[in-house]
Amino acid sequence: xVTLSRPVFGAKxxxxxxxxxxxxxxxxxxxxxxxxxxxxLDSIEISDDAAYLHYTSNETIGGLEFDYTPHVQRAxxxxxPLVCDMSSNILxxxxxxxxxxxxxxxxxxxxxxxxxxxxxx
Numbered sequence: 310x311v312t313l314s315r316p317v318f319g320a321k322x323x324x325x326x327x328x329x330x331x332x333x334x335x336x337x338x339x340x341x342x343x344x345x346x347x348x349x350l351d352s353i354e355i356s357d358d359a360a361y362l363h364y365t366s367n368e369t370i371g372g373l374e375f376d377y378t379p380h381v382q383r384a385x386x387x388x389x390p391l392v393c394d395m396s397s398n399i400l401x402x403x404x405x406x407x408x409x410x411x412x413x414x415x416x417x418x419x420x421x422x423x424x425x426x427x428x429x430x
Contacts, residue, residue, distance in 0.1 A: 322363055322365070322394065323335065326363075332358075334356040334359070336353045336354055336355055336356075336359075336362060336381075337349075337352045337353040337354065339371075339373065344368075344371045344373065345373075346373070347373050347374070347375050347376070350377060350379055353379055353381055355381050355382070355383050355384075355389055356383075357383055357384050357385070358383075359383055359389050360389075360390075361389060361390045361391070361392045361410055361411075362379065362381055362389045362390070362391055362392065363392040363393070363394075364379060364391070364392075364393055364394070365393070365394040365396075366393050366394065366395050366398055367395070367397045367398040367401075368397075369397045374398060378391070378405075378408050379391065380408070390409070390410030390411070391408065391409045391410055391411075392409070392410055392411045392413075393409055393411070393412050393413075394413060394414070394415075395412055395413070395414045396413075396414040396415045396416075399412070399414040
């Protein structure tokens, strides 16, 4: 897994991949600027064995959204497929799905406590 590290959700994806035993390489990170800006495209360093690049397109907690799609290649010229977590912005505008190998999104559902709905659940 090659990833663009971001403060919360990108970091969780990286942690989970490591837990599952996948080799991981952080291609770029927003950490050096205090997570105030997404990593610049020219700062992305792809490993020679990169099978894909994972990134979270919008970090709602940190308030950062990519304003570009990070098309990258390995040193051997092979294009690196993009795997993108679009949980928080998948419906916010047009998406050219042909630019991605995988797009995924999770739907969070608020389940009220019984006390929130007058005893009904």
